Amino acid sequence: MSNKEASLKEKLKQALSSTVRVISDDLELNQKQDKNKSSKKFDFFEIDNLAGPRDFVRLRAESDSAALKKKFSDDLVFKKNLPSNSSCKSLYTIAEKIRYEQLGFRMLKGIEKNLNQNYEQIISLKRKDQLKTKEDVSVAEAFELYMLKHFHNVKLNSLTSRMLEFWEKDFDLSVKDHFHFLKENLDDQNKYSSKFSEILQNMDIFDTEENEEQKEENNDEGQDNPSNENEEAESEDQKEQSKDEETETSLDSDYDIDEYKMDEQLVDTDSDKESSEQVIQKTNLKNLNLEYKVFTNQFDEVIKAENLENSEESAKLRRTLDQQLIGFQDVITKLANKLQRQLLAKQNRAWDFDLEEGLLDSSKLPRIIMDPYNSLSFKKEKDQEFKDTIVTLLIDNSGSMRGRPITIAAICADILSRTLERCSVKVEILGFTTKNWKGGKSRELWNKKEKPKTPGRLNDLRHIIYKGGDTHWRQAKNNLGLMLKEGLLKENIDGEAIQWAFNRIKKRKEERKILMVISDGAPVDDSTLSVNSGDFLEKHLKKMVKFIEDKSDIEILAIGIGHDVSRYYDKAIKITDVNELGDVMVSQLSSLFETKKRFH
Template sequence: MRKMLKNLEKHQESIKKSIRAIAHAPDLSINFSSGIENTVFENKHVTLPQITSPKQLEFIKGLADSAAFRLKFDVNSYTLNPHIKHEKCLAHLITARCEILGMEQYPGTKKNILVKLLETQKINDDYTQFLYTGLHYYLNNFAIDLSPKTKIFVEQYKEYFEHLKLALNDKEEFLSAAKNLINILPIKKEEKKAQVEVMDSETPIETVSQPPEYIPTEEKSSFNLKTPTLIEGSQINHTSFLDNKILDYKIFTTEFDQEIPAEKLESIEKLKILRDQLSLKTAGIRKEFEQQARKFKQKLMARRFCKWEKMHEEGVIDSTKLAGLISNQKLNNVFKKFKQDSLNDTIITLLIDNSGSMRGNNIATASILADLLSKTLDSLQISIEVLGFTTLDWKGGKSFQKWLGAGTPKDPGRLNGTLHILYKKGFDSWRKSYRNFGLMLKESMLKENIDGEALKWAAERILKRPEKRKILIVISDGAPLDEVTIANNSPDYLSSHLMNIIKRIEKMPLELIAIGIGHKVEKFYKNSISIKNHNHLGEVLFSKLDQVINKFFR
């Protein structure tokens, strides 16, 4: 028993030293866990599978060398979501590139990477494996028998693999070539057909515990589909309660309504300018908000990495049990397991009022907080979606004109076009979306606010998400207001609709929080807080979010 423990410790320490040395990361935290099959990366923490046999040891050495090379050559690639098919494919190509560069510098790691590659070929039979093993094969790194499918794939896309080969030593060029190849694959068509969202637990990519990807129904998976994370349509009973007919709410026309990503509303050049303006405008408060974000992150990290289950027969040696082991060599419950909590199984939606009354400091503060919160959660691999809402026009615009042209029928309902903006989608990374937040500073976009429909829209989106825990946060500075709608319906038409939406959402499986800036939102939202001005928004937002997440783990 003691010999087995001694050898286990020896191998683990050797692997740890190797990773830290290659990655030039002496402070990197590394653990071994029997609860995982592949490498898990969490910020500056790495967890590898537990060593259970000599054969397993060789595979884990391959995982460890691959992880070290990723840290050395492209640590930022861990922000890619391994459960969105095209991003997973991109991550596999990046992994292959890092391994190829690493083997050139450390030839002794080649046999370990070979073991990992052969295991990858056994596990997967899809584009991720074709790309990963195909690139190694094309560069003649290993004399192995590839699967027929992989050989056909490499031959079919030979020109693209040649581009990858030529761009191997230029990170940006390689990334561009990789995206060119992935973009021509029929991946998106597969995703559109998806009907079931499940975790792809067999993926050989290093990062796990992310939101699941859409898996096509015709695609085979070894995941147990008896208990899927989410089946499309399973939320119908929830969202049907938000139906406008049930809520006695009418819309004269939806012809001019828009739901649009922020990057489609402005050119990239203009978004860059607005982003720079946001940085300048919020320079005075950004440092304070960054400190609050760091504290918030530290609390979440503490919840993630300080949970150990003791009294196990395998895992990491529990130092408190060593004395007992010396006196009783038959003692076998001397291990502890690192408990992976399910913090990643959380989706947060931030819904921001983009009405004209938010102009100036209020909208700038909300925007920079959305940016910092997205960046913070992204580093923790927690999904966040940032949405905005306003109207297309002042005083009704085309919708109102259409009503006038129809002879102004009585009780028309909503008479303005809505503009719902996607600043950051739930599966998008912060890096992909960070420029979008500056768009909130575009004053001509900030008009009126129809809160009920925006809240309904945000709730329907989050309820369709697969994550177990759902948090919807609304930031607003006033009650719903659209002049032509109120003037031609009852004065409380929009407010009543908002209250009805809120009552129904509060009964659904999500946490709804509202933060009012200079406006009391308690009369609408049960779980809410009002602040006098924008200066307190960061403190309140991070505090509220911490309370809700903490409640999940009590």
């Protein structure tokens, strides 16, 4: 960064800081204080990474919104009225955000302009190629559009109007009759939020989800508090819990690991017809697993990272990760910005000008000033040819990654996630390990059953979702710090982890799908390898990767940390110094976007 750029960004930061202090009525915010006192800091939303006018609009709006939250939103009142049904919580948060922003509109017209300009920008950038059913639009996304339309009076375009149509009648039934009360009580957070909590919890659309959630919580309690007297019954409960999770989360694997034969419902059960390609893929995947055995899957788990630790510890681990970021951020951020520029260039952004509606074309404003009788000119962004894309980062969470390797992996995943999201590329971050050393409960059960020969995989899997593909980085940022959690990293069974990640990504609707694996070598599980052939796990890994490379349209590549993984993957690179990871991840992704995959 040049001295001039640094000076301009510092001036921008000072201007924003002053504005935030005035809006929030907190004059000490971001002021230097005595070393013995805790300073009040304000997050300036990646001010060092501004790449254009859109980022500036977003920065200005998010700063205003955060300052309004500080001024008008009481955290204790927010928590007091928080709905008990977790499905409602994201909608409740959106409703509160709309409330304090509306109060900001009353304060200053400039705040209203900044926020609505940003919302219009967000709406103009939304892209969904397939909009056929409600399942194609998340309820939270639709609810935000509903609130923007009816409270902020933001004009929706044709796409977002169609997105809202799937849910608008449901929202109207529950919310519309309360508009007057809610708008009259915007300045009374307790009245507003308690009413919204009541509205949301009475919504019919959440009844099924709440029942499923209650079942899952009950099963979790049974798993966390095992009874030796009822071990067999509990095992059945855990199987049922696993089935419930697979039903609720359609992106998780659809196979019965006990027999390790692919289930007949490998392709989505709600599809009435399967393409010939899907049928062939399903058959090939079944044949692939005939030689691979699993002794039991009743102790395996697919878990969201936020359920691994309480929120306080998650925040603490995130702060630890942020401290580690300081030493690498400059280098990796430069690389990430390079990737961003390449992707944006690929997207061939172009505009139609001189339209009667759309975004205001500011370049034509001088002619209005010179002659007020000239009409306003608008512009719209043309459709892009750039393929809708998702990238899954699958990170080895084995014990050998402890220390610097897992820290760098978490940092790179964090920065890449932010970068790719700016370019409308979805990112999913997954991790894989085992729940225990030395086999855990799977081996205990094997011992009780008199140790049958060649039992197959003999450990309890733990597959972790750090960030879902539809989850924004800001919502998942604390989860990434959980990779540093003490005691998390154990064994690595790569073949099944890749199959799990493959089953998730193949069900996505994006046109282009990329799976990047970060590992430090061969699959290792002492419990499994001690009672099976020495290449038992490696053979399955090789077959799984070969299948994805040859029989699917998913692009897979791997980065080996300190080990050559090219014997498993066609597209693989080895790094000897973990500090190279950021450079290699960015360059490998860049090369993928430069080339088109040839389908087999």
